[in-house]
Amino acid sequence: MRTEINFDGIVGPSHNYAGLSLGNLASTKNFGKTSAPRAAALQGLAKMRANLERGLPQGFFLPLRRPDAAWLAQLGTTVEDAAPTLRANALSASSMWAANAATVSPAADTADGRCHLTVANLVTMPHRSHEWAGTLEQLRIAFANPAHFAVHAPVPAPFGDEGAANHMRLCAGHDAPGIEVFVYGAAGGPYPARQHREASEAVARIHGLSPERTVFARQSDEAIAAGAFHNDVVAVANERVLFTHEQAFAERDALYATLHAKLPEIEIVEVPAAEVSLADAISSYLFNAQLVTLPSGEAALVLPGEARETPSVWRWLQAHVAGNGPIRHLFVHDLRESMANGGGPACLRLRVVADPATIDPRFIATPEKLDRIEALVARLWPEHIAVENLSDPALWTTCIEARVALCSELGLDELA
Template identity: 85%
Template sequence: MLQEINFDGIVGPSHNYAGLSLGNLASAKNFGKVSHPRAAALQGLAKMRANLERGLPQGLFLPQRRPDTAWLGQLGTSVEDASPTLRANALSASSMWAANAATVSPAPDTADGRCHLTVANLVTMPHRSHEWRETLAQLQLAFASGHFAVHAPVPAPFGDEGAANHMRLCAGHDTAGIEVFVYGEAANTSGTPFPARQHREASEAVARIHGLDPARTVFARQSDEAIAAGAFHNDVVAVANERVLFTHEHAFADREGFYAELRAKLPEVEIVEVPAAAVSLADAIASYLFNAQLVTLPSGEMALVLPGEARETPSVWQWLEAHVAGNGPIRHLFVHDLRESMANGGGPACLRLRVVADPATIDPRFLATPEKLDRIEALVARLWPEQIAVEDLSDPALWIACLEARAALCTELELPELDRDVF
């Protein structure tokens, strides 16, 4: 039976605040602060466990090998000799944000009836541009059965950031849906040169590769205003689940045209728009209101899985409470402490990749159970660094500790295939 499964990235042992992500306001704001990798990983695992307890299928992806010595080797240097900037890029734990791992088109949407996954190239940011090889290796293992087709990235220079700029609307997860690809333009209206990371050409390529029906595919441009305000991905200002689009008023460049196209292609769509007069773009982005997980519970009711910052932002929490008290489609609010991820610019939705599939067709090593989460938590508590300051990134003892911790996790989860160089 086809179900939506959220695959969360386990926060890696090298999690740090090196401020590498241009346009990500939280990343810039917290540059240089001391990170807490152990707490970060445990916070993410607690969210996974809570979603399991809510009756939601849950998967996981492993952190990538850091420092990425093979990538540094391609640049003619080593972790010992690299500049501080290159070393920080080689140590980034950003693969934890699995929403950027790939774009996923479920089987009901594709021409050949398989679930298609195209790995994101993430070429805009150096610290993320070398993730795709290990991501591809994990996806090829997890989705090795004939029910899936896993594709290498769209080639550069066409920037593709994966599911963070992709939404799917449908009557039910197991029915044919409308796939929405959101892209940006290089210019914005703020005078701040934040890059638009998703190129329309990349989105169009993914749609072709996945064999999507053009009549059920939408390409929408993200607003310059949203990008300038710090919405570096669409999932910072909009999220969809089944028939519901939950979005900020200023998320899209041609809001009315986009809404009209959605209604024409999926008449039952329900658009829940939060007006700027109620929640400013600044508050929406700071609280990651739209970077919540919008999920359907076993009861059929929809819920938002939110970061604590949403409850702490008065305008956001006031709007949410009013919506739940009314007759809107979102009926439950679940709040989680994800401060370590949030401080680097990633909320609940950043941490997960949504895959609609039959769990029986997936390699069980990538599926979470309470017992498996127990074992991971114990390993994290034992081996993940308690804290990392930016100056620690030059310490060989940290490099060794991060590599050994990840290798131990591969052993614990019986995934020796991932404990090797993928270059």
């Protein structure tokens, strides 16, 4: 039976605050602070466990090889000899944000009736531009069944593709045919647009999507300039519900009209700027919550603690739930380590609609498997990393050995 599965990125042992992400305000603000990789990974695993307990199928992806010596070799250097900025890029743990791993089109939407996944090229940011090869390696193992999946290499540069963070899907039910919404951008103030329309159009063609059920929407310049470097910082969709900030889209009214025409049962939940400013929405990651359907059929938001701590955001959420809006439940989690680098609950997961039986079971979470991962993380992940530690060979060895141990623990030695 096909269902939605959230695949979360396990936070890697090299998680640090090197401030590499232009336009990501949290990343810039926390540059130079000391990170806590062990706590970060345990926070993410706690969210996975809670979603499992809520009856939501859960998977995971492993951290990538860090430091990325192969990438540095392509640049004619080594971990030992690289300039500090290059070394920091080679040590980034940003693959933890699995929403950028790929764009996913479920079987119900595609011409050949298979689920299609295109790995994101992430070419705009150097620290993310070398993720795709390691991500593609995992996708081809996890979704290897050719009768059910087609896994594609990235759209070529220079067309920037940031994966599911700029893609939404609206439908009557997860396994019903959907409307796929690709959100692209232009430059927003001093910040680059990371998702190019050409990349979105290429993915739609590669996945065999019907033009009548495909929508291309432009993110507003105001949202990008305010720090919404991905669409999922200002809008998220799940089944019939589109949850969005008033200032998320450049041509809001036209987009809403198009969506209503294609899916008459759509429920658009728009948060007015007069009640929650773009600044508050972005700092709290209100829209980077996971919008999920519980086994009861009710919609819920899985939120970061910062949403509850932002008065305007929590006031709006409480009023919505009290007013019998389509979102019925609010679940709050401590994800401070991820949030401090600019990634909330939705950043940490990639949604795939599929029959779990068709997926390599090594990537599917169970309570027992999470127990084992947590124990390994508590034993091997660094407790803290300061930026100056990135030049320490002992840290590189720790990161390599911890990841190899995780691969072995999960029976995925081919990824070590």
